[in-house]
Amino acid sequence: MGKLRLGMVGGGQGAFIGNVHRIAARMDDQWDLVAGAFSSDPARSAASAADLGIAPDRAYPDFATMARIEAGRGDGIDAVAVVTPNHLHAEPAVVFLNAGINVICDKPLAATLADAERIEKVASTSKARFFLTHNYTGYPLVRQARELIKKGELGAIRLIQVEYLQDWLTVAVSSKQADWRTNPEATGGAGCIADIGTHAYNLACYISDMLPTEISADLGCFVEGRRVDDNAIVNLRYGNGARGMLWTSQVAPGNENGLRIRVYGDRAGLEWAQENPNVMHVSPFGAPRYTLTRGGVGNGNAGMRNLRVPAGHPEGYLEAFATIYSEAARSIRTDRGELSDPEAHAPTVSDGLNGVRFVGAAIESSANNSAWIHVRP
């Protein structure tokens, strides 16, 4: 079928997540990076484009020009990856959606609820697709967990505990990554809760297919002089009576990227941890705990559909990220009738909006001494 053509906004020299997106897009040979506005600085954008082997006429000085010209080309891009800092997602997202070009946007969706709602409004009426790279949903065992719950193997869900712990901000640090992530102007005021807490929240929502109705939060900042939260404790209540706990921290020594989830229903429990993502433990009540491995025996369709190598050959973060790109590609091709894959899916704008609402509610609750705050949807 040929590859899909990808453009990129942001991700120029020195960026971290842009390169991750590019590796992910390359992994499964579904995408070709052909265009970009890699920096708000046109010279830097051009230099980055040259590094990346982009043809000079598709190295754009700004994203608006890019959207306009690409939309008009016969061989224009099929999608654009938006990998700018959070507060700069909305503008390009809206412009490309309006140009009818599919968007693959880094998380969180936006730095403010206003921006998030603006994107959502445009996305909901656009014929183009909007994907959000909550990449942890790309792990095969995460998808398998969701399937187990959908099939009722855990029974009625009662308890969800999710945590995302890091330690790199245990002390005051200054670096390109640290600086913007702890700058309230760039993040919309949130720190840890938005940067990684939204991943944890999304993971819990995705696996359980449940959204809380109200939350109570206690956000804190342990490092002197820091202007955003570096730790957040959030409790969640669900409409069916279930309870949730979400803990996210960037000041927990010994935790590199400790995203973990446990879900307990009245028939079984499950546990999964991102740092060793190729195993998942399932505990039926009244029977021994068993272990599912990525691609191993006992997986259903959801766990088996995004594999590159056999069980026992560990896949990791980049493969999970690549799955988001590949599932997006299959969704787009399904839209076009090039193939039929109704199971294809990746996080969407509504997941992103839920995340931004979660951050807002957490901040509001914390400012009100952990009062319970209703969470839309």
Add this chain to the structure above:
Amino acid sequence: MGKLRLGMVGGGQGAFIGNVHRIAARMDDQWDLVAGAFSSDPARSAASAADLGIAPDRAYPDFATMARIEAGRGDGIDAVAVVTPNHLHAEPAVVFLNAGINVICDKPLAATLADAERIEKVASTSKARFFLTHNYTGYPLVRQARELIKKGELGAIRLIQVEYLQDWLTVAVSSKQADWRTNPEATGGAGCIADIGTHAYNLACYISDMLPTEISADLGCFVEGRRVDDNAIVNLRYGNGARGMLWTSQVAPGNENGLRIRVYGDRAGLEWAQENPNVMHVSPFGAPRYTLTRGGVGNGNAGMRNLRVPAGHPEGYLEAFATIYSEAARSIRTDRGELSDPEAHAPTVSDGLNGVRFVGAAIESSANNSAWIHVRP
């Protein structure tokens, strides 16, 4: 020096924890069980005494008689173990303390705050000692964890997460153990939060040597018809700004006796789990994680003082419980001048009172939609 003489109240035929206390008392050859009022039913008490090889004249029909007679014997008991259900701790505790006999009492201290305060008042003025069997503090690595924190190796403590998860009450069950533990008359109204939540709370307090100033709780009951909580989520705030999370559940499938704790300071973090108690992970910020093993290299005095077999030979629950008895024996012998062991210690009445206050505050908070409640002292 000869063994100390032990009496027992409760723990007759069919009881569970009574036998655990007896094994623990036997383990290190410091105690001889010589007397008992093993049941409120005199015939049953006598039968139990016969099973246990107690001389007939020291098999008492009731604990008050036992206290009176033993206090008057030249070879009277050195201590009594109180292993009755929670709401029946206060009476015998007070009677034996008043008789000048040391008490070793099962946890939680009492079913009501009034009872707890009564015991505390008597204990605080008695010349006899009062020990509470928060047995998990008997694990060598728990003691080592406390020492690490005391020495400042974790720096200023910022975060404590402790959990105690079981699954045996996932569905409605009826058994001797289940029935009284879910009977609010016997427990004082609390379920899981008192039965095992107090262990988790005590562990966090013991290791960190910190008491929270206020807590917020959400207690729940997931099994229809159950009259006490079977799940509790509690957040804790400490005077120094630290935050804590305590989660306890008896409806989490796959968890047999999942007591685990993590503590993070500004210099290091540590993790320990009761189900594999012979290892502890310590993560200094900026250096690789290392593993301490029970009795292995790298332990200090606190970790090395209650060992029976070399590192690599796992010790477990019963050994930790036995350590409470042996430390109590050393405390008593130190009091008497038979030896000098100023490091000897075991949980006391004030730990028990803290636990009962914690339960009360948790219930109050939960009844008030998780409002923050101040915790004495």
Add this chain to the structure above:
Amino acid sequence: MGKLRLGMVGGGQGAFIGNVHRIAARMDDQWDLVAGAFSSDPARSAASAADLGIAPDRAYPDFATMARIEAGRGDGIDAVAVVTPNHLHAEPAVVFLNAGINVICDKPLAATLADAERIEKVASTSKARFFLTHNYTGYPLVRQARELIKKGELGAIRLIQVEYLQDWLTVAVSSKQADWRTNPEATGGAGCIADIGTHAYNLACYISDMLPTEISADLGCFVEGRRVDDNAIVNLRYGNGARGMLWTSQVAPGNENGLRIRVYGDRAGLEWAQENPNVMHVSPFGAPRYTLTRGGVGNGNAGMRNLRVPAGHPEGYLEAFATIYSEAARSIRTDRGELSDPEAHAPTVSDGLNGVRFVGAAIESSANNSAWIHVRP
């Protein structure tokens, strides 16, 4: 039924394993230590007896006197624990067996094949029982493993890998324990292969219920000046075509007491490790791996018959050792008609003889450049 009366030979002041035997005998309240010849030095024996609360008339100057007098007492000992160094097992064992007194002997059975065969000959015609404390067979999950294999859940056994690694002899050390264990006069010439290799061998034999027909060994000594092996690599062939590997070392840094076993059949595999003995992994071919826990769901009779506390409350080395004593007690009581427990068993003299033959064959093979040597029986 009252307790059984136990005597002890060896285990005086300063000994290690004697105290382990005493704790094990005490644990389940089946035995009372009432007599002993604790040292070949009568004064030291008497002092040890006093420490242990033995009545002076049953503190014997030597084991022969002890056997004669105890055999004649109406309240004489029901069994004697022989806990002397390996080369001093045979004399007391034979004397007590000949006196009609049951023997519980530490492992390995003897330092020489001649001694081992002498014990076996006497034991096989004595009305008294002979038990050998291969204590690792006392772990509930080890017994469960044996049952799984007996029931055919692993299918035909093809592969056994067992290892027992320690590190305490990585460098030259001198201590009471190290000195006799590395003294060829006291050990019969063997080092690591006898001291801990026999445990590994016994474990493999016990779980699989299979004895190899021939073995090939490469024994080595890595520490200069040491006079016995400190590492041994042994391959095993079984009559049914199965293959085994046994590795034992005392110079493997990071291994405290690393006894581990894996068994693979044509239907499933299993893995168990002594340092975390409360879990065992079972992998049916074509189905997910599952985990059995000590006392947890999924265990059969063999796994459930020696439990003191519920699943999730870890039992360890001392409890496994105690199980040997309790099973011995039940065997003796079954012999006497006091109870009927046909499942009761503990390692016997033939297990000990197999172990000594294994050591001999390993030494012979190693001296012949790892030639395959037939192992009786």
Add this chain to the structure above:
Amino acid sequence: MGKLRLGMVGGGQGAFIGNVHRIAARMDDQWDLVAGAFSSDPARSAASAADLGIAPDRAYPDFATMARIEAGRGDGIDAVAVVTPNHLHAEPAVVFLNAGINVICDKPLAATLADAERIEKVASTSKARFFLTHNYTGYPLVRQARELIKKGELGAIRLIQVEYLQDWLTVAVSSKQADWRTNPEATGGAGCIADIGTHAYNLACYISDMLPTEISADLGCFVEGRRVDDNAIVNLRYGNGARGMLWTSQVAPGNENGLRIRVYGDRAGLEWAQENPNVMHVSPFGAPRYTLTRGGVGNGNAGMRNLRVPAGHPEGYLEAFATIYSEAARSIRTDRGELSDPEAHAPTVSDGLNGVRFVGAAIESSANNSAWIHVRP
């Protein structure tokens, strides 16, 4: 600098390892696949080329034509990946080396010693490079292990235990993968020992930088009708007195891709397992065990030079494989003076020759009842 141009021999439709090579080559954007002879069937080769987007004029009917034409093009390939079955490596390898084109060859080097020596002879005199994809050496922690040993942190190496266990051949199976791997004509007579045993051997050699001087092997086949070994137990002796054990099996239920290594020296030990490759345990004698994580604190240059994402973001099998391609690229560019990276390296023809000699010696030893066989060099 632009990408290097890659050709491929083998790896057409239905192949497994060809696609792994392509993903690995793509990962770091160093290689562009531009030519290929993907099958010995020209029509199939052409169809595969079309699938892969290869220009028609560079989709060759056979590898000889490909070598001749590509060598003559100004924009000819910089290297060729040879991903044919083992017995078909030698012909293309020699042809491309003779054409002056770098070769990246799948392992094992060849099915026969004659073929292996032929390749080695040509490679040793060619100006082109020859790389062998022993991909497990691409894991950062494997490289870190090698560096630790080189720096002497383990002291003098005494013991190496390496194993590679799988279970997919536990029963008789027929599939494209199973059929050629168990066909002695395609493999040169070896089964498991060549297919995965060579990986284990290479890993031990790579990490320790030591080659054994003699080996003793016991190869077996447990599945009726199978014509090659499916289990191999090999002991190794090194010139310095060190001992090694290598176990490889494809009939060990529960093992998906269980490549694990342990190395013990007189100062420390280390352990690493491929299925969770982002952690490595290091145990200095006399100090607590510590854990290195991929990219985490405590790694040296070797462990830090091939990272794509931060510590805690797991990298896996494909990333390790990609590292072989990227290191090969850097070696080639260093040769050309495009950059200077003297640390760049990947397994070479001599590693491959060692592997084939190892297989031959193992077969010879096994045929001679496990006699010790000298291993060149």
